[in-house]
Amino acid sequence: MNITIIGCGYVGNAIAQYWRQNPNLVITATTTTPERVTELQKIAHKVVVTQGNELDKLVSTLQNQDVVLLSVGAKGADLYETAYLNTAKTVVAALQQNSSVKQLIYTGTYSVYGDRNGEWVDEETPAIPTSRNAEILKETEDILLAASDEQLRVCILRLGGIYGPGRELIKIFSRVPGTTRPGDGSDITNWIHLDDIVAAIEFVYQNQLQGIYNLVDDGYLTIKKLLDSLMDYHNLPKVIWDDTLKSNRLCNAKVANQKIKEAGYKIIHQRIIFEQSYK
Numbered sequence: 001m002n003i004t005i006i007g008c009g010y011v012g013n014a015i016a017q018y019w020r021q022n023p024n025l026v027i028t029a030t031t032t033t034p035e036r037v038t039e040l041q042k043i044a045h046k047v048v049v050t051q052g053n054e055l056d057k058l059v060s061t062l063q064n065q066d067v068v069l070l071s072v073g074a075k076g077a078d079l080y081e082t083a084y085l086n087t088a089k090t091v092v093a094a095l096q097q098n099s100s101v102k103q104l105i106y107t108g109t110y111s112v113y114g115d116r117n118g119e120w121v122d123e124e125t126p127a128i129p130t131s132r133n134a135e136i137l138k139e140t141e142d143i144l145l146a147a148s149d150e151q152l153r154v155c156i157l158r159l160g161g162i163y164g165p166g167r168e169l170i171k172i173f174s175r176v177p178g179t180t181r182p183g184d185g186s187d188i189t190n191w192i193h194l195d196d197i198v199a200a201i202e203f204v205y206q207n208q209l210q211g212i213y214n215l216v217d218d219g220y221l222t223i224k225k226l227l228d229s230l231m232d233y234h235n236l237p238k239v240i241w242d243d244t245l246k247s248n249r250l251c252n253a254k255v256a257n258q259k260i261k262e263a264g265y266k267i268i269h270q271r272i273i274f275e276q277s278y279k
Contacts, residue, residue, distance in 0.1 A: 001067065002026045005028070015071070015202075062101060120254045127141075154210055155210050170230060170274075177237050178239070190219075200265055233274040
């Protein structure tokens with residue numbers, strides 16, 4: 001089985017390492033950064049340096065491939081269209097010249113749901129992006145889902161906030177201790193551990209899932225509860241909330257994960273891990 005991972009950042013790197021352990025899988029990894037080739041050669045059988053808009057290179061890369069994982073990331077808020085939308089358009093164009101790929105998996109984000117005032121949302125809830133970048137992410141989903149047909153199964157995983165080894169919560173919120181933040185801290189957070197992302201991608205691959213699936217844990221902590229607990233754990237000064245100011249969080253929703261559970265996936269880390277010894 002030949003698998004191409006387009007975008008080998010935090011998530012792509014982890015799933016490449018996992019899949020490389022399977023002797024029946026041949027892994028191709030793409031990167032936009034030539035300096036990463038040597039690093040990626042340790043976890044992939046083949047490494048291709050390509051930008052997301054290089055159609056000829058992607059057509060060549062996807063020759064004789066069975067599965068494509070699209071796991072790109074933007075290196076800045078002003079680069080979302082280039083990283084996500086343009087890459088998705090190019091991938092779909094490349095797939096239209098390719099009859100071998102049977103499965104396309106994309107790691108997206110729950111931020112496409114927008115601000116729902118803390119109410120529940122599921123995969124049937126219409127997306128209402130509240131920023132241009134969230135709109136781009138929704139457009140990316142639409143481009144990929146439209147490519148689905150009898151020969152190609154397309155699955156979108158809408159991920160919660162990503163954390164794990166090297167991206168621990170205390171690192172994500174390293175500038176937060178003792179600061180004052182706008183709002184009352186009641187906004188809901190949705191998180192998912194890297195272990196679950198890798199396991200869920202494998203689950204999608206093995207079970208040939210298609211359509212949209214939310215991937216978040218069962219925590220649903222408010223941002224205040226999350227940060228209070230995190231600061232307590234590390235003995236750091238807590239955040240001060242200023243409820244005279246409007247919260248600046250763009251997505252406030254409880255993201256339901258029932259659909260992927262009903263498909264048979266069992267979440268590994270059901271609650272947030274504040275710290276863990278990663279060996």
